[in-house]
Amino acid sequence: MRLKAVLLVLLVAWVPLFAQPKVVALKNGSSTSYIGGFVDLNHVYISLDDMAQGLGLHTFTLQSTGKLSVYSKYGSLLFTPNNNFIMLSVGTETRMFQLPLPVLSADGKLYMPANYAGSYFSRILRENLAYDEKKAEFSLSEMSTASTEISGVQGTGKANGAVIEISMQSLPTAYAATIGQGNMLYVTLMPAVANIQQLNSLPPTSVYSNIIAIQNPNSVQLSFKLKQNYISSQVMMDSTTNTVIVSLYSQVDVKKILSEEIKRKLEKEKNNWKLGVIVIDPGHGGKDPGATGVLGTEEKNITLAIAKDLKRDLNMRLPGVKVVLTRDKDEFVPLDERGEIANKAGGKLFISIHCNSMPSKPNPAHGVETYFLRPGKTNEAIRIAAQENAAIKYENDYEKKYKSYDADNMILTTMAHSAYVKYSEQLAELIEQDVSRVAHLADNGVSQAGFYVLIGASMPAVLVETGYLSNIREERFLRSKTGQQEIARGLTDAIVQYRAEYEKNFAEN
Ligand SMILES: [Zn+2]
Structure with a gap:
């Protein structure tokens, strides 16, 4: 018990003890304010209180748990000490997002990684808060690349492979699909947001047995556990229906089609x-x-x-x-x-x-x-x-x-x-x-x-x-x-x- 208590004290004290102090600028039009923070293992953490103050947002700390809420007129963010989850509420909708790094607590204040702060604050500000790592500076501008929401996922088997259709509000500007080991398909869409819980609980289809969705600051990664082996994939955008179409080609079928195609062609070519x-x-x-x-x-x-x-x-x-x-x-x-x-x-x-x-x-x-x-x-x-x-x-x-x-x-x-x-x-x-x-x-x-x-x-x-x-x-x-x-x-x-x-x-x- 005593050892555990010592460890706990060490953990809590660790941040202010070993981290380097850091100040980050916040540019809002012509005015500049400063946000306190520290660098921990190459990650810049910024004070959420300072950020809220600089952006003119209200805050509330629940003393019993140390949880911090930040409010704008559009919505709120809820941060929990030493926890990776952020709760975002906009209008009547509430969603949980997972950060790759936890929100840290030091001196009774909460700090989050600067790299990820912009995308969350942007959503309750309805303005684009961008972080420039080199300049150590946040800047506020009008929302230009609003994230587009994933509204549905569907998988359909085809004679030649399979098609996974991802319906979105509008098409993302960047995308990638890769087939990984163990029949995994990884699809990244950016900028994008998703209701992670809803996506993760979608029923299996003939193409995949489950989906694991991860919300990154600006992008969504979908990992599909495929039911069979596919050798290649292609991503296409259908702008009429705002659908991202991932085509999967199965090994057997491609080979068969190619050989049939070539055989047919060769027969024809023999004469001509x-x-x-x-x-x-x-x-x-x-x-x-x-x-x-x-x-x-x-x-x-x-x-x-x-x-x-x-x-x-x-x-x-x-x-x-x-x-x-x-x-x-x-x-x-x-x-x-x-x-x-x-x-x-x-x-x-x-x-x-x-x-x-x-x-x-x-x-x-x-x-x-x-x-x-x-x-x-x-x-x-x-x-x-x-x-x-x-x-x-x-x-x-x-x-x-x-x-x-x-x-x-x-x-x-x-x-x-x-x-x-x-x-x-x-x-x-x-x-x-x-x-x-x-x-x-x-x-x-x-x-x-x-x-x-x-x-x-x-x-x-x-x-x-x-x-x-x-x-x-x-x-x-x-x-x-x-x-x-x-x-x-x-x-x-x-x-x-x-x-x-x-x-x-x-x-x-
Ligand atoms: Zn032309």
């Missing part, structure tokens, strides 16, 4: 194993001008001119190969029809030609980017995909027509393409290299993106952004005959090389 038909898709057209340059150049005209040059070059260098254009004049062709034209022509390759543009013009951004089909990964790829997919709005019944590409149909469409992804990536690499080399444009690399025009084509498909119309120098180059011919020659070099590799591959099989 040559890369016999190439489909060139000049982006936009007709009522859809695409991007407009600083000097007024319209993307649709450049893409058509390059496509025509490319067709001529290919006819010359690959006699016997049929070259099909999805449009050969200034006309509007819906995106799904472009894929259909390619499929009907028996295309072995689909190349969609575009010109890039930044939202603000003129803009120094320049160079060539090549994309192949995959759900958008980088922010840049998402921006480009949004820009190019916007052509859909020129189609009359676009909402009905493209709805089927969302949610779980997407998984099936991308699965069907998995056999082509390798080829698409190889072709994209060659195009990126050769176009930037021949046309002396910057090589911005190959990315994966989700373009509707690429989804429709059942063959290796790439989309090339041949330079920026928002950059005057590149716009002049793109509208010049020399520029168009050089880009076409770069594309031809890439296709000729790709064809040699492709045919060698099938000859070996």
